[in-house]
Amino acid sequence: MEIKETPIKDVYEIYPRIFKDGRGYFLETYREDLFKKAGLNTHWVQDNQSYSVAGIIRGLHFQGGEHSQVKLVRVVSGKVLDVCVDLRKDSSTFGKYHAVVLDGEKQNMLYVPKGFAHGFAVWEDAVFSYKCSALYHKESEGGIIWNDMELNIDWGVADPILSEKDKSWPNLETFRTESGKGL
Numbered sequence: 001m002e003i004k005e006t007p008i009k010d011v012y013e014i015y016p017r018i019f020k021d022g023r024g025y026f027l028e029t030y031r032e033d034l035f036k037k038a039g040l041n042t043h044w045v046q047d048n049q050s051y052s053v054a055g056i057i058r059g060l061h062f063q064g065g066e067h068s069q070v071k072l073v074r075v076v077s078g079k080v081l082d083v084c085v086d087l088r089k090d091s092s093t094f095g096k097y098h099a100v101v102l103d104g105e106k107q108n109m110l111y112v113p114k115g116f117a118h119g120f121a122v123w124e125d126a127v128f129s130y131k132c133s134a135l136y137h138k139e140s141e142g143g144i145i146w147n148d149m150e151l152n153i154d155w156g157v158a159d160p161i162l163s164e165k166d167k168s169w170p171n172l173e174t175f176r177t178e179s180g181k182g183l
C-alpha cells in the first residue's frame with residue numbers, strides 16, 4: 001500500500017497492492033499501521049456504501065463544526081472522478097481542489113481531511129465505499145454547488161443527474177461570506 005502526498009496539504013492518494021490469481025483478486029483495503037506511519041492517526045467510526053449509475057454527481061458535501069469528518073473513499077467497482085475542495089479558513093489553498101479518478105480496477109483511494117467539501121461524478125456505474133471519522137449528523141450538513149463558477153471543476157459528465165438537495169447548495173462566494181471565511 002502506497003500513501004502519496006498531493007498538491008494540497010493533508011490530502012493523500014492511496015494505492016493498494018492487488019494480488020490477482022486464478023480465483024480472482026485480493027487486496028488490503030485499510031492498514032492502521034501504515035496510515036499511522038504516514039502520520040494519519042484517524043479514528044474511524046462509520047463505514048458507508050452507495051451505488052450510482054453513470055452520469056450522477058453526488059456533492060459537494062461536508063459536515064461542519066464538531067461533526068466534521070475525515071473520509072477515506074474508494075470505488076469497489078466502476079469509475080468516478082472524485083473531488084475534494086479545500087474550505088479551511090486559514091489554508092493557503094482555500095478554494096483549490098484536488099481531483100482523482102477512482103477506479104475499481106485499481107482500488108485507489110482518496111484521504112479527505114476535515115475542512116473539505118467532497119463529491120464525485122460517476123463515469124461508470126459505481127459502488128462507492130468510504131470510512132468516516134465522525135458519525136452522520138444531518139443538521140451539520142453543508143455543501144457547495146457542484147458547478148460553482150469560481151471552482152470551475154471539469155467533472156467529465158454532460159448534463160449530470162443530481163438530488164434536489166445537491167441542486168440547492170450555495171456557491172463558494174456565498175459560503176465564504178456566510179461561514180466567516182471558511183470551515
Ligand SMILES: Cc1cn([C@H]2C[C@H](O)[C@@H](COP(=O)(O)OP(=O)(O)O[C@H]3O[C@@H](C)C(=O)[C@@H](O)[C@H]3O)O2)c(=O)[nH]c1=O
Nearest residue numbers: 048050058059060061062071118119120135136163165
Ligand atoms: C451520508 C448519509 C446519509 N444518510 C441518509 C440520508 C438520506 O436519507 C440518504 C441519502 O443521503 P444523501 O443524499 O446525503 O447521500 P449522498 O449524496 O450519497 O451523501 C454523501 O455524498 C458524498 C459525496 C459524501 O461526501 C458523503 O459524505 C455523503 O455526504 O441516506 C444516512 O442515514 N447516513 C449517512 O451517513
